[in-house]
């Protein structure tokens with residue numbers, strides 16, 4: 001059925017993706033690859049998580065508690081390995097993908113015990129974990145403070161410039177003639193074999209809708225209650241870092257993540273402050289002091305950037321991915337792992353939206369991610 005949409009007469013899209021963060025963009029890409037006519041609508045919220053994240057693809061260090069989570073994360077990391085060069089080819093731009101690993105220095109005896117557990121978990125998952133001595137460490141990160149004699153290297157952990165990745169994913173969609181709208185969706189209504197989406201001058205009737213609105217997902221009227229809340233993270237960045245190791249350094253208190261061009265990102269606070277995005281000098285100073293205690297050359301330098309983003313949190317460690325009603329779907333709530341999990345999420349949700357069987361059974365959406373796992377109306381306080 002041809003229908004007049006807000007931007008003029010055009011054929012009805014098979015699928016409208018609401019939200020153009022990394023989850024929405026990669027979901028739209030998968031749908032387009034499967035042959036669907038896809039459109040994306042995004043309102044570029046300040047504080048959206050995807051452009052404000054650290055970009056770590058850290059399936060082992062991030063999955064402290066849960067091997068099932070780690071296994072899915074490893075699957076997504078594997079997808080990233082193929083996706084990164086493909087996205088660069090499709091978009092014609094670099095996304096600064098780096099596979100040199102995560103470095104976890106041993107800071108004290110308690111820290112050694114934690115790293116012993118992480119090493120055991122990595123090996124149990126079939127992932128590499130390598131102990132580095134002081135000489136190896138000094139070669140990789142000459143700025144590390146004296147007294148740190150050893151570290152654990154997880155070579156299976158990667159990182160990406162999440163800002164470049166989102167830009168590249170959008171460019172790759174445009175290459176495929178996927179229309180990207182700028183508008184806020186306020187309402188979705190499913191009726192008569194289609195879903196009508198509307199808000200501030202935008203209206204679109206589509207065969208199906210996937211809501212990928214990050215922390216703002218519950219604000220769309222017409223969805224069942226979804227317990228997703230914003231969890232603020234502040235980060236700072238320094239310039240002029242040029243040591244040979246180009247991955248992420250992680251301690252229990254903070255992480256330091258390299259970028260091409262000599263930038264070093266330090267993160268991140270975890271704050272339940274609703275949609276507040278104000279920057280606190282105290283939090284910035286804490287991050288800078290913590291980083292300088294490990295990397296003394298940062299001590300007298302001023303951060304060149306300080307920003308905040310909103311992670312979409314859920315009551316459990318899992319995102320909410322699946323069907324809400326016949327033609328309405330959700331992929332949101334990825335909390336602190338949405339960059340890591342974006343390729344897997346996209347591969348999981350696309351076949352469901354198109355009523356296809358996933359080509360690979362390992363791409364079936366696990367029960368722990370189903371939207372129906374929450375009692376109706378349950379909400380987290382923010």
Ligand SMILES: Cc1cc2nc3c(=O)[nH]c(=O)nc-3n(C[C@H](O)[C@H](O)[C@H](O)COP(=O)(O)OP(=O)(O)OC[C@H]3O[C@@H](n4cnc5c(N)ncnc54)[C@H](O)[C@@H]3O)c2cc1C
Nearest residue numbers: 019021043045049050054056185214233309337338339340
């Ligand atoms: C400080 C920080 C550090 C992080 N570090 C990492 C990390 O190292 N590794 C990792 O894996 N993850 C990390 N994360 C988490 C990760 O960034 C998120 O899980 C992920 O980006 C979520 O992506 P998303 O597309 O669901 O949401 P978002 O990126 O927030 O995108 C949602 C988009 O939807 C749009 N939108 C929302 N509602 C509407 C509407 N009604 N109409 C139109 N558009 C709408 C918004 O404008 C926004 O662009 C970090 C997050 C933060 C804040």
